[in-house]
Every structure is written in structure tokens, then in C-alpha cells.
Amino acid sequence: MTSKKPAPADEIRQLRDTLNDWSYRYYTLDDPAVPDAEYDRAYRRLQELEERHPDLVTADSPTQRVGDTPLDAFDEVRHAVPMLSLGNAFSDDELRDFDQRVRERLDVSGPIDYVAEPKLDGLAVSLVYENGELVRGATRGDGETGEDITANVRTIKSVPLRLRGKTPPTLLEVRGEVVMPHSGFEALNRRQQEAGQKVFANPRNAAAGSLRQLDSRITAERPLEFYAYSVARLEGEDWPDTHSGMLKRLRDLNLRVNPEIKECRGLEALLSFYHDILERRGRLDYDIDGVVYKVDRFDWQRDLGFVSRAPRWAIAHKFPAQEELTVLNDVDWQVGRTGALTPVAKLEPVQVGGVTVSNATLHNIDEIGRLDIRIGDTVVVYRAGDVIPKVVRALPERRPKDAREIHLPDECPVCGSEILRADDGVVARCTGGLICGAQRREAIKHFASRRAMDIEGLGDKLVDALVDQGLVDNVADLYRLKAEDVADLERMGEKSADNLMKALEGSKRTRLNRVLFALGILQIGEETAKALADCFGDLESIRRAPLLLFLQVPDVGREVAKAIAAFFAEDHNEKVIDDLLAAGLEPQSAGAPSRRFVDALTLGALLRGAKSLGMPLSGLGDKSLDALGRHYRTLDALLAAVERGEDDSGARAGTLEKLAEGLRADDWQARLREAEKQAAALAERAPAGGGDERPLEGQTWVLTGTLSRLTRSEAKERLESLGAKVAGSVSKSTARVVAGEAAGSKLEKAGKLGVDVMDEDAFVHFLAGHGISLPEQ
Template sequence: MPETNDLSQKVQSLRDQLNNWSYRYYVLDDPAVPDAEYDRLYRELKALEEAHPELVTADSPTQRVGDVPLDAFDQVQHEVPMLSLDNAFDDDDLRAFDNRIRERLDVSDTIAYVAEPKLDGLAISLLYENGELVRAATRGDGQTGENITVNARTIRSVPLKLRGDNPPARLEVRGEVVMPHGGFAELNARQEAAGQKVFANPRNAAAGSLRQLDSRITAERPLEFYAYSLAQLEGQPWPATHSAILDALKHWGLRVNPEIRVCEGVEALLAFYHGILDKRDKLDYDIDGVVYKVDRLDWQRDLGFVSRAPRWAIAHKFPAQEELTVLNGVDWQVGRTGALTPVARLEPVQVGGVTVSNATLHNIDEIRRLDIRVGDTVVVYRAGDVIPKVVRPIPERRPADAQTISLPSNCPVCGSDILRGDGEVVARCTGGLICGAQQREAIKHFASRRAMDIDGLGDKLVDALVDEGLIATVADLYRLEAARVAGLERMGEKSADNLIAALETSKKVGLGRFLFALGILQIGEETAKNLADCFGDLDGIRHASLLLLLAVPDVGLEVARAIGAFFAEADNEAVIDGLLAAGVTPQSSGQPSAAFVSSLTLAHLLKSAKRLGMDLEGIGDKTLETLGSHFASVAALSQAAAEGAGAEPGGVRSGVMVQMARALAADDWQARLQQAEQQAASLAARAPAHTESRPLEGQTWVLTGTLESLTRDQAKQGLQQLGAKVAGSVSKNTAMVVAGAAAGSKLAKAESLGVEVCDEAALMSVFKENGIDPGAL
């Protein structure tokens, strides 16, 4: 008997530890241990429970794997109806809602509301009795839902047992199940690889996963749960406010969305709305608006309900991201790299607050997969600054004369053959330098305002210079002579002199802008800036190993390969050398980022090598981190690997070093890792000893009006270099508003909120004091 008691206590201790770690991970967003440690204890618990099944309990973390398939879902009658919300579609609707609230309550002061993102998932109800999860149900029609308890139990952020020694006798929680974007992409990739149906969006994927009759399938899906309200509470007193309810839910172990805020008054609600709208595309889950609720529960009771919606809450919807329209035709555009991109010509339609008449169709494979045809009614999607895209056709609306879309056999610009390699998604024009689209677009991009900003070198002048044979590459621009330029149509001596002067001025440009100007595939302004900040000079970037590039923020596998391929191309290198020889001098600190250099550990190099194809299959990132921290260098790791089994450091399973030895010997990986290690050491020798905080770190600035001595983009880049975030709207959290000529509503709002305002001269003084040269931005 004592041995059984000891074993039972051991199993319960493991359960408690794992549940506590899950609480830290999901609710507090404060992981207590690495995933490997959680997995180790989980395996230990599972082994003990398999050996002693009588010790298995319903709340054990091992009981989330799903059960035998159901024939059908049982119906559930909601004891407290799951109601819908009225909608506000603009700021005036929200102000009207706030006015109604204050009038009904006879309150003249501001009302405290709870503002939360409106998650675009599936609403469910969780019922706990004496702390144990006993039922989960879908919303259904609000009165009747489906019993999905076996499926909800597989979701790790749904606690099977509430925390605390004195849980409520009865607790009904309402919340939303969503599928994160990363998990959604991985799920669709698995579905496609298995030849199964892919999901249209994360909401459909979440709903479909929760309604699986086989809960073992649900257990494999990346679902997350966020609690947002309380329907029943017995055995404990109700909190006085909705915000206190959310705190209580977190105390009991339920996850609450971290973006939720208490806001005083309607202006604070609007600031929250616009702030979360700006942040929307950076969240890892879909939202389609914001929900506002009166915080005080006694006021909620006083306000009551109308029809099937509460008077004390409202949903403030975002502009629609999807709409229907007709596909009128397809144009094939040739990019700077010769890639052909199909562009949909649409019947104009309002999507996401703007009129959309063109949208991307990605590539011919996507067109064929979706079976999109000219004449189809199609779904168009646009979110924030994302390029509008055609999501799918509506087959039942297809006209009889709908036309199949085919890849052209010849370049629509120069007539050269179109080449599409085996396994390649992108089709390209083989015309190279003779293709006007590639040649001209590369030069136009190089000269554009956000790149080298060569004043006066517009599209028509570029066309004229190319047509006359005066330039063939961007390096040729700096060899132009004023006399020859003056002879072009619509040019004269003064215009030619101005162009030569502008070219001279552009020679002194920030390294980030120079990199962006080169037109490297997949390199936007932000990634170019990150490259410049991390490496500190052009030479380091030109020769950087892909293993180092993968440590740069926003640089993933495909981007790193694009950068490496660009600088490995001799013609590209020749053009860069030509630019430098002509006096173009990219401005940079000359020092690599200390934070970047510190990230170039042996563990990072190993993990990056695995992403690039080094055969480390089955060796997890945690093991690679252990190896990286244990061995001082690639040479030390290689020497230990040569010793084979038994050379593994503590915590690393037997056999890893044998596999590591094989992987290092294959495809020259040891030499490649050592080369990257040497480059990292060279960068470290030039890096500052520590990362100094930037003077405007953590501050939010807003630019409004017209600036005279620099462009809005230059001002923004300068502020970002000093650590500031540059926002598009003013709120009480704004640190400073820079007001140029003809400043309007943003200035007025800053003054009403008491936000500090400065003029352009003050901004220039800030730049001067901190060594920022606006001309080099």
C-alpha cells in the first residue's frame, strides 16, 4: 500500500507540474521551461499511466489525444443563451452607442468600457463543475448547440481542471476557438501534401476541426482558446466588473486575450480601435473588429437587452476584407527579374476601404488549382496594405463563355521564349538584358523616391535614355554626360545639368536604401534596413554566408537564398563594382549590430544549417542548442562527433553524435559552418561592446502637414534610426507630433489630448544632435 501511495503521489506531482507549466505558457505568456523539459515530464507521466492505468484521471495532460469517433454530436440546450451583438460600422455609430449608454444610465461623465479584439473563430461554451471540465458546446443558434466536449479536451489552452484549491461549484465560460496563422499554413501544407482538401481560411479550419466526429483528428489541429465572458458562477460571489471577471478567469487558469484594455470614454475606444486595426496584420490570428462592453456589471444589468442583443455591448466592425466581383481579364506583367505574374483585371469593387480593380493571381499553378476563368465571379481579399488577391471563384455563377487562362509561350514585352524549369513555380522571360521590362524597370526602381531618390529621373526619361543607348544598367547612370542628355527630346542644358547634379547628390545614400535600390528579389525597404543595421557595411553583406543571413530579422529561407543568389551572380557584382567605382558611397555605421552578432552562436548556425538542408532530421532545436552551448566551436563539435556514440553531452540522447559526424562530412557542411563561424568572428571584432539604447526608444511619434527641408519618408527613417515608432494616428500614448505646414486634424487632436507638438526646425535639431544626416536617409 505505501508503494501505491508513493506512486500515486508521484503521478499527481507530475500532473500538477505539467498543468502549472501549461498555465505559465498559455495564460501568463511566461514559459517556465523549454519545450524539451515539458516533453520529458510528459513522457514520464504517460509511461507511468500506461503501466498503472488505474491512476489515470480525466484532468491529466495525457488525456488530450482524442477518443473513439462519434456517430453524431448530441444537442445541448444553453442554460444562458449565447447572444449576438449589434454592430457599429463607423466612428459615428460608436459615438451614438456611447450617447445611448450615458442617456439610459443618466451619466454625464465618461463610461469605463472593456475593449477587446473580435476574434474571427468559433464561439464555444465551457462548463466546469467543482473545477472539472464536464461539457463544451458550440454556440449553434444561440439557444441550442452541439456537444463537442471530446474535441475541446484536445485543445491545450482549454484547462481540464481549474487552478486553485477552492474552484467555483459551477462555472460556465464563454470564449472563442481560433487557429493561429502559422498553424493554419502548416495544416494546409500537410493537407495538400496528403492530397486532401485545403482550407479557405483559419476560421473555416477551426470550425471544421472542432466539428470532427473523430476527436483524434482534432487533437492534431493547432487550435487555441481565448475566454472572454462568464455565463454562470455558483459557489463564489460575482465580481463587480467585467474586467474583474477576466482577471478571475486568468486566476482559474483560462487564457484571456492579451490585447484587451479598459478604456475611459468613447475617444479612448476609438484610439483602441484604430490601434488594433493598425496592428491587425501583425497578430497571429484573425480578427474582424473590436467588441466594447460596459465594465460595471450593475450598469450592464440596468441597461438590459433588446431583442437578442445586449444594450451594454457592441461590435465595431472593420472594413470588409472580402468581396465578390467579376474577373474581366488577365494581364501578364514582367518584373525586374523576368518573372511573369498574372494580374487580374476586375470589375471595380470596394474591399477593405479602397476601390480594387486589379489583384494578384500569384502564378499559373494557383490559377489551375483554383480553376479560375475569365468571366468568373470571384472572391477578392485585401487586408491592410496587403496586395489584393483573388481567393477563389464562385463556380455556380460561371457563365457559359468563361475562358480558360493559359501561360503565354512568349514574353509579352520582348517576344522572347518563356522558360519554366522543372519544379519551379515562377515562369521567366529568357530575354535578359534585351527585355525592356527587366532593363527599364530595374533602372526605374533604382532611381525611385524610396530608393536612390534621383530627382528628375522619371520613367519617361529612363525610357529615352535606354532607347538612345545611353544607359544599359544602373551603373551607366553615373557615366552620363550633360551634353548628351541635353540632346534628348524635351531636355535642355538646364534640365541636363539638374539631372547630373541629382545623380551626384544621390551618390551619398544610406546603405539600407542602396540595398533596396539594387532590386534584390524579395528585399523590401524594411529587410534592406535590417541587413544594413545588422552587418554595418556593404562588404559584409556581399560575402555573407546564408547561415548568417538567416539571423537577420525578417529574413527567412527563401529571402536568404535570394540575397545569396543575387550576390553570387557575376553580372550583379560587376554592376555594384561599377557603382562604387563611379563614386556611389553607401553610408553606414561601419559597425555590425551588437545584438545581431550575439545571435550568431554555434546553436544558431546549426539550426540554420538544418533549415538549409543539413541532414539533422530527428535532432530537435533544443538538442542543437545544447550542443551549441556545450561546444565552443565547429572544430570542437566536429572532433567530438568523430568520437561517435558516447561523446554526447548531458541531456543529449545517444547516437546524436554519430548522426552529427555523418552530417558534417556530407555536402561540405563542416567547411561551410566554419566559414560562417569565421565571418561571425570577423563581425564580432568590429561590433560595439554592448548595445546602446537609442534616444527615442519606446516613443511613438506622428508626422503631419508638409515638411519643407526633407520628405516625410526621410523624417520617418530618421526617427526610426533613433528608436521611435512612427504612427499614422494620434492617441494619448503619442510622445510627439511633428507639425509641418498646413497641419490639420492630427494637430487638432494632439492639442485636444495635450500631446506635445514640435515644428520642423525642432525635428531637424533632434537629428543634428544625434548625428542624423537627413540627406543620407
Template sequence: MTNNNDLSQKAQSLRDQLNDWSYRYYVLDDPAVPDAEYDRLYRELKALEEANPELVTADSPTQRVGDVPLDAFDQVQHEVPMLSLDNVFEDDELRAFDKRIHERLDVAGDIAYVAEPKLDGLAISLLYENGELVRAATRGDGQTGENITTNARTIRSVPLMLRGDTIPARLEVRGEVVMPHAGFAKLNERQEAAGQKVFANPRNAAAGSLRQLDSRITAERPLEFYAYSMAQLEGVEEPETHSGMLEMLRQWGLRVNPEVRVCSGVDELLVFYHGILDKRDKLDYDIDGVVYKVDSFDWQRDLGFVSRAPRWATAHKFPAQEELTVLNGVDWQVGRTGALTPVARLEPVSVGGVTVSNATLHNIDEIQRLDIRVGDTVVVYRAGDVIPKVVRTIPERRPADAETISLPANCPVCGSDILRGDGEVVARCTGGLICGAQQREAIKHFASRRAMDIDGLGDKLVDALVDQELIATIADLYRLKAEQVAGLERMGEKSADNLIAALEDSKKVSLGRFLFALGILQIGEETAKNLADCFGDLDTIRRAPPILLLAVPDVGMEVAKAIGAFFAEADNEAVIDGLLAERVSPQSDGQPSAGFVSTLTLAHMLKSAKRLGMNLEGIGDKSLETLASHYKTVAELVAGAAEGAGAEPKGVRSGVMLQLRKALAEDNWQARLEQAEAMAAELQARAPEQAESKPLEGQTWVLTGTLEQFTRDQAKKGLQQLGAKVAGSVSKNTSMVAAGASAGSKLAKAEALGVEVCDEAALLSLFNEHGIDPGAL
């Protein structure tokens, strides 16, 4: 008679053998036995478990068949955001990327990169605790995804239990789910035979399969998973390189793409790229490019991130597929800033497996350059998820009745005039805040988390408030009454009160965030902060001429023009006045930056005026600096350039003063320079005598572990306000390591190097000493 212990050992032996064969098949690509032998043992284990349900374990291969349908997916907040990548399309762009890496790291010689195919599937995250798969989630928007654990468990290349003797206490793996071409073809055959919808391409099929509420359907789909990174690792020592991390994942039983290579320098990257491009059609899965990542984790941390993408990685996209179709018409869309974008209405055509019926035409200049007309046969370009676009026409196929495409005279949304300035590529609706297309998006942007952060004011509520004509501009938000909001669908008294309270809380916000919230064209968070720091208050920024705006860091010609145009528009000024009247109070110290003010010299103003169109062509920057050193003020310069004033100053060639006199008389340039000079003097009077040295100036800090009273991002901002550089790795040059709970390898390295370490309490004490509230950052 067989006892329970014997049965348990038998079941464990079968599970171990089947899991080992799966590992050999899916991870090592080295099948150990024929499929029939695997199937025989699988049936034996399944029969044993059915007869003895108590023997079933979470890592049993029989548990991949799916479970009862869900009503809906739960949301998952990613503890570490799932970021996107910047793209390069040309070899020269890749060389520029490599050059930036060298410059930021300040290193010579070839840099080691990990190169891997860019899989065209669905990015997911797998969370393992003590070796067991406990959660799987889609990427979603990078911050929030959907819980697809039950579905992910059905994918055979997703281990339910990690292998090996040294298992991490916690591991979060990022990777891509794809559907192989062979499996995709068979799936569509089954779909068609059953009279069901066929899928356009393997990516859509993979995404649709993972998002099935009935995981038993997912279990029938031929999905595969490839791991490409770790987001969290606890309980084992972190590897030093990305390639080492991939090898660690392989040892734990996770599948890593076999095409991955470590390349030394940009030339090897290009060899890899062109090699993968050549074999692209021979692979059994879709790829749309190659991803390059700096191999060293220390260097990755030093390089950091920009916006939502890492500086240490990029995607080298493959050339797009192109198809021919007919242009049936053009629709004009109006964006948040009033910009008109022509959208081609096409005869539907399949491009790269996706049916395309609309494509961008960019702008009227591009339409005219390509001589595209309604009725033309055109070439449509699509690269991965890039918006399809019309790239050229086929003139020999043009019908006799083909129609020329022109800018509309009036906005298709509000009927206002369309304006296109001299030299401007983009045409814009003049309706400003009265235009419905701009109105909604402007309010949504204003309320967003990174702008005014008005809790509870989501897109749907904004739409409802506009639809009910309760608001027309962002200033109207602060005139809302709780009873008005409570009357909306799916809103009640408590929700309405919460919204009014959130609006009240948002009234005091930093000047930089307020400027960003206004939605000024081309003004991102960093530029908005620079404007606030340089000028010191809102009133001065509203009056600032482009000549002075060009002295602000990151502000170039187009940005300066956009800022000037925004504040020159009466409707925009009226809305800002309305916000201020409702006690919205942008917070600033009122002091312009001493460093900024010091740059507002006559030389700067002359060079900026030249960039803005003052007719100083042929007069070099050196000559302008010589003039500024000689005359000091605009009044002296005007007098020196006056007819009969005498010869040119020493160091200035003959004829310059005559040209300068003519330039000052044209387009009101003398008055514009005088206006800029007057504001520069005003700023000089308000600026501190010299820039105050910051207490942590010149120091490099490193943050590690979990902070309880504020986030690491808030701590980083606080340290930066005190003048410190915050690095991602510890070195002998590190001044201080601030260690929170569960600090790991960085703390150990600091102790080994003798770097000073402080705890969270000491860090908070430092912030309090200098009047910084990190929780408010």
C-alpha cells in the first residue's frame, strides 16, 4: 500500500522533472526530451493530483491552465515606474547618443553596452517573493498597470517558482510578452474556423490574450515571455552590470533573449544592429528595432534619467514599412495650444499588420513641399507605434480632378480666424480660451498632478463641467460652488466638498509650477522653474521682453517668442488676472537671480536683438562686445551711432556705426532695447548683491534605503536646494550617504570606503535647520 509520503515524493519528483524540462525548452532553447515524453509525465502528474488534491502546489505545471473568469482587472501601482525609451533612427543619431554618454561620464575609450532585439509585444512586470510568483502587471501608463497574475501564470516561459540555491527575498522582473509567428498563424486559423475575429498582428494578439478576463482562454494562446531587466532585488547581492543581471535571471529560470550581446563601442553596436536587421524576417517573433543599454550599473546611476526616459539607454528603430493608398480628404485638428494639424483621411490599408485609415500630414508647408492633393495615391509610413504619416505622393497616378489642399480660413471647432505669423510653420486658431478644442485640454493640463495638482479633478469631471457650462476657463475653476458640482452625474455632496477643498489647497503653489500649469507653448517644468528663479515674480515675467528672456537657461528663440506671444494675448492676460482675483497666489521670494541679472549686459542685449531679427548681419559678436564695452548704455550707443558723431570706436571696423544707426531706426529697435535695459536695471535693483553660497555646495550625496517621513525624490530635491549633487552610486568622492531602513549594498560600500553616513533623522534635522520641508517638495 502506497502511503501519503510516498505519493508526495512521487508528485514532487514529477514536478521537478517537468519544470526542469520546461526550463531546458523555454529558457535554454535546448529540449531534453520529445514532446510526447513531456506529455506522458504531465498526464501522470495531473492524474496523481486529481486523485490527491492535497498534493497540488503553486509551482505545479498543471496550474497553468487558467482559472474562473474575473469581473475586471485590479489596478497595480508600480513601485518603480516602468519607463519608456528615447529613439534613434539613423547611425549618426546613435553616434551622437554614444558621444553624450562619453561627455556625461567624462570617460575615454569604448563603452560596454548590452544590445538586444526590441521585441514588439506587451511589457509586463513579474513580482517574486521568496522565489514564488505573487503578482504580474501590465505596464499601463508606466505608473499604474493592471493585475494579470492569473493570466501570466499560464505562460510556460514564466516560472511559477525561481530555480537555484540562492533565491532573492524579493525580485521584480521586467520583460516582454510576445506571440511567435507560427503560433499566431495557427491561432488565426482557429479563430477563422470558429467564425471569430482574426487578429491584425502578433502584438495585438498577445495584448488581447493577456487582457482576457477568462484566463482559460489565455492558457490556450501561444504566448512567450522574455526578461530584460530587474526593477527590485532584495536578499542577494546586486550585480555590477546589466549583462551580469541577465545571467542571474537565466540562472533563476527566467528566459532571456538569445540574441543579446555585450558590445564594446558604437561600431560594434552598429554591427549588431545591421546583423539583427538582416535576420529580422528569420526570427519567429516581431521586433521593431534594437535596444542599447550602458552595461555598468554604476554608470547607469550616474547618467540618471531625463523626463520619463533613462539617459543610459536608447532604442534604435528599424526602417518603417510603407504602403500605397489613396488620399480621400483632409481634416484639420485643433490642439491644446490652438495649433492646426492636417490629418489625412485615407482609403484603409494594412501597414505592418495594422489597418491605417488616418495619417498625419504635419503642416501646410509639408503638404505644399510634397505637392500632395486630395485624390492622390500616396505612400504611408509606419514604424512600430509611431503615428502613421504620408511621406510622398505618386504624381503619375494623379487623377484629373485632384484637389489642392489649403489652410482653412476659420477654426473648424470655434469658427475663429486662423493666424499664421511670418516665418511660422504652425497655423493657430485665434480663439484662445474660447475655443472648445483648447479649452478642455488647457484645463486638464492646469489641473494635472505635475501642474496645480488639483486632487479629484480628472478628465471626465473637466468634460462634465465644460459640457454643463459651469466653467469656460481655468479661472472659472475657482469660482465653482459645491452645490454646482454636487449636481453633476456621479458626484455627491462629499465629492463636491472635496473638490472645492482641493481647489482651495491648490491656490498656493510655487511660481514655477504655476507657469507650467498655464500651458505656455514649449514651456516644460524645468524651463518654467528657470523663469521663476531668474525673474523672481510673476509680474516681471509677464512684462519681460524677448531680449531678456533669451538670457534664461534653456530658453532659445522659439521659446522666447512663445512666452512673449502668450503674455501679449489679451485673453490670456485676462485669465491670469482672473486667477489672481480668486486669490490664486504663485509663491516666490520676489528676488531675481543675481547670476541671471549679471548676464543682462548691453552686449547680451545686442546679441539677442540680432538673433531676434535686428539687422546686424555682418557685425560679429566680438564687434558687438567691443561696442558694449565702449558705450555701456543704449543711450550712449544711440548717441555714438548718430550721424556726425565721428569715427568708429577702436576695434570696430568702418561702416559698422552706419549700419547700427539704420538698424536702430528700423522696426522700433531703439525703443525695444531701451525697454529691455530699463527692466534689466529694475531687476538689478531687486537682486541680492551676490549669490548666496549654499551650505552643501560642492558636496556629493547618495541616498539609499527606505525613507519613512518623505520620499527619496523629495529628499533629493531638498539636498539639491542646499547645493548638493545627488549621485546614484557611492565612490571615494562621496561626501555623505543618507541611509534609510533596509539600506543595502550602497551602505556597505560607504562603510568599506570610510564614507560618512547619516540616518533619516539627521537628514530631517539638516532640512529643518535650513527651513526646508521635504514633504512639500
């Protein structure tokens, strides 16, 4: 009598369960149940059945790891629980200090139970399971926001698509590390080399590059492995009492945990684990750069809490930085976006920490002189983790007779312009500005970057291609591009070109502070750009402003003010700005200067600024200058008193004479007159009334949920332009909460505290009422 053949659905279910069980034995327990050939036969049988019955294919089938169609870009993911960084210990003594702090804070005299685990040198990821099924994978990103790489993590065989067991948690967010083992890395590089493609520098780079492939089918071909090390969220079952208990639960759910992890009681056990694994480091099949220790009990973790963005209950004990000897063959001078010249050591290639190093930083010409490094020297190269390798010293006793001294070049190696030293005598810069090829290229990349003009699709490679093809010479040329020119470039096409044109058009109505930051003015960061935009109100006022007015902008010192004034004094910079405006750039701003800023432009303030810039006012302090300014109010009144030789301000005898000497020196009288003239012009345009015209000054607002018509950062930027402070949590002092879709605990807390809540429609209407427009959709 023959046995009845199972129905396709039953056989598929049986094969799927069997293969998942074998994967659990292989990856999680490190105890293979069957030979690879047996696994392969069952896998092929499942494939055959699913091809015949596609309606029976499920998302958690072992066959669904081959990757999907390529993405255009990764979506942004905001972590429900931030992925925090760890504090570091670089010596045994620093670890002893950590253990002592833990015991003192917990008021425990005996040894603490810890969990010690290798610090894997890969890419941190978050996996979210709902009712046992993998629904999302994300990179760490900046800890708050990462990238959605679900399609890619699904291809990793050690990542279960469905958790093991009949009653998995309703929600589990597990954190872990994706690494590439040495054996897989070497095989991958052999394949890359045979195919004539780029080889990877180290396993970490290979793992990171594989996980960030827009085509998950490529990721599926890469030998990646996942190790879980913590849980961020758990719902549907009780939390274990300890971190070690949580790791055991993860193993039961078929999540792989590193086999080297060990429970340790007390400091000496931690040190023993550290030195043991440091000695075995080279024999492991994956890279580690230290050990992580965590207090085992979760209630103690909660008691210890956090400092800044790192937990007090955990620390990373880093391995010693690695050094090697090699020969300095030459020095190249690289020119950065701001024209700064950086010396780069060209080395005889040497392995440092598992990475081949042929270039290393020498910092600057003064550091070269301090270390007495010469071309031909045997030097010590230092590399720690992902830190850029650097030359730390030379060995003079090995110096050859023909060793050559290193000198700063007289001309820019890129454009041939003159090289000048900055006021601090350390930084050397090319004076070529926008005509220098190195600066031009980097200036365009900075202009297009996310925090500047945020021109989507205009990445570094496309900028290089546009410059190389002669389509773009400076940032204004971006707005003269035609879709057909861009479409012909490598890796582009009509759709990509059209999208770029739309992005360029949309960027024309960018906030003024972003435009100022995008121009790449030396020493001007995002906060200084905001301050300039808030104070002057529009681009034209900033362009016309003399140096003395820039000194009155909050938090702008002498060197920064000089950099701003110098930028706008350059004809080629002014031409680029004119070209940008002619191309349709419309910087969005308040349109009027700040009343608070204008009121600060007193004669006394201008005199103090002139003194800081070198106006000879020997013996006159700021208080005396302020007193003279308050009394005479205008430069004409002050000059009239100087002419008469009569001072009725009540200042000490001789004060007016000293001031007169300063005004006669160089062109200070003309410079002060110009500054006063511009200040008066600003005052005419500033809103009436005292203080600051910003209506939300002193108020604290909170943003929560998802906004559909502008990003969280854009909403924050607009509130700040009205004077508000944007906080991350709701309290009794919160003035108002803006709630978008899927608003959560912050909205609930606002209701409990009676804080006013505004939905997105009302928020948009509120902004429009204050003359603030939304970004182009």
C-alpha cells in the first residue's frame, strides 16, 4: 500500500518549517543538523513547488532572500528609541574607574554582574518584528534617524524572516551588528578583482557598502552575517530581569547572538575576558575593535540612567591603537573647499590594523616642522578604528643622507594662485577662490548639500561629472543646466535629469540662512548664517553692509566678521551672487532687519568695533566709548565737538583728544561714517517699536507627529525665524504644540497639561499670517 502524497500546501509548509529549523540549528546554535547538500535538496524542492504554486509563497519563506527590484533611494526612518553611542575606556585603569562609578552610584560594595561581548566592527542596525514577522530593518544613522534597508536585511541568512515559536512577541525591536567574516570578505574581493571591479579596503567597508545597495539583489550575493546584542522595544511578553536573560530569549526566538559573549562577575573577570579576546583577536573570523561591558540587571541599568547620549551602565573598552613603521616617499598638498592646503603623506604601503595604508595626514606645515619629518624618513603611522591614519613621528636615527625637507608650496598645486598664511600662522590657503578647480568642485558640492540648498539628486559623483564635462563652472551655472545636457551623462537618463531640474527649480525659494550657508563663506556655519539672516533681514542688506556692522551680529567675532566682509568684497563672489539672482534665486527671509539688531547699532558700539579692528584709541576703554556714544549719538555731533575742542560729555580730560587722533588715522572717519549711514538705512526699514519684532520671542514650541507639507527641520526653522525655541519635550512652560499625523505621547501630555495644540492646517495658516511661505512641493 503506497502512502498518500501530501498536498502542495502541506508539503510547502513542512519544507518551510524544516528549513527554518535547520537554519536555527546552523546560525543560532552553531550546531548543523544536516549536511549542506541535504539543505540544498530541500531548498530546491521548495523552490520548485513555489514556482508551480505562486499563490502559496509567503514573505517568511527561506526562498524570499534573493532581493527585489532596485530602489531609487532609501526612505528615512526615525527610531522610536534612539540608538545611543557608548563611552570609551582606553586602559585598564579607565575600566576600573567605570566599575567604581557603577558601584558608587548603586551603593553596592561587592562585585557587579556584567555581560561582556566583543565590540564587532561592522554596521549597527535595528530590526523590527511584529507578531513574529520581520517588518523593518534600518541603519543607525545619526542615532535619531536612519535609513530603511528592509529589503537588504531580508537577504541576510542569519536574519530570521519570522521568529521561532508559536507565541512570539507582538512587537520586538532588536539591535545588532551586521559584519562580513574574513573568509567571505576575501572571496568577495577575489570575485570583484576577477570581474574587473573595485575591491574593498576592509570587511567593515564591504559590509556597510553591501547594506546600502539600492539593488538588494547585490546585497543578497554578499556574505553578510548578523549578531543581535540588545532589545529596544518588547511588547506582548514580560521583559526578563537581566540582559543575559534577554540574550537567551533572543536565541530562543532564532536571533543569532555572538558565541563569545560571557557573563562576568566583577572587574577582574572583565579584565580577564578583555585580555583573552585581545590575544585571540587575530584568530576570529570577523573584525572587533574592543569589548563592550554592560551591567546585567535591568533595574540597575534604569537606576544608573544616562549621561548626555551614552548610558552610565555600559562602556566600550577599546583595543590599543595600532602603529607600524614605513617610509615617507613624498608629500602631496591637497586643496580643500575653503582653499586650505593639507599635506598628505605618500607612504610605502603598510598593513595597519588589517588595513593597507599608503596615505596619511600630516596636519599642517607647522606640525611637520615640530616633528622634524623629512621625505625619505622612516616614520610611525598610527591608526585607531576608523580614525584617518596619521604620521605621529619620525625615526631620525634611520634618516638617509638624501632625505629632503618639506616646504609649503609657493603656488596652489591646482590653479597656480598665490598661497597665503592665515592670521593664526597655521593654515595656508589658496587665494584662487572660485577659479580654483579644487575649491570650485567642493564649493558646488557644499552648495547642493542637504543642510545648504538641499538639491536632491545632485550628489558628489554628478557634480564631478558636470565639472569634468565643462557644464558647470560655478554654483550659478547649476541653474543654467538643461535636462538634455544632464541626461547624456553616465548613470543619468531623462527621468533622472527631469527630477534634477525640478529639484533645482524648487531650491530657488530656499530660506536666506540656508543660502548664506550654501555660499561657503569662510567660518560661516549654520548658526552664524541664521544670525546674519535674522539681523539684516535680506540678502541685499548683507551684501552692502560694512565690516563694522558685521561685528555687531550676536556671536560674531573679529575674524568671522572679517571673513564675511572679505567674501562680499570680492568681485567674483559678487558676480556669482548676481548670476544666481538673475537665474531666479529668491532667498526667503523676513524682508526687514531686526529691530533689536538695529537698536544695538549705536555710535558707542561702532566705536568699540573700530577699536577691536585696530583703530588707535590708546587708553580709551569700552565704557568711555559707550559714554561718548550715548552723549553725542551721531558721528557728526562727535566730530563737531572735536572741531570745537569742547567736550561736554563729562568724560575724563583728554578723552576727546585721544578719540580725535584715532579718527584722523588711516580712513577710520570714513569707515565709521559709512557704517553709520548703513545703520540708519536699516533703521528706516526695521519694524517700529522697541525690543525685537519677532512675535514668538521667549516662547517654547514642540513639534510632534508627521507633517505632510514640510519636514520637521523646515518647521523648526520657520518657528525659530519668528523667535521661538523648539524643544523636544512638552512641559508646563510649553507655549504650543504642533501635532501632525500619528502624534503620540507628546500630544497626550499636552492634553494633560492643558497646553494649546495646533494641527498642521492651522500651523500653515499661522505661518502664512506672519508672511512665511512653505517650501515648494
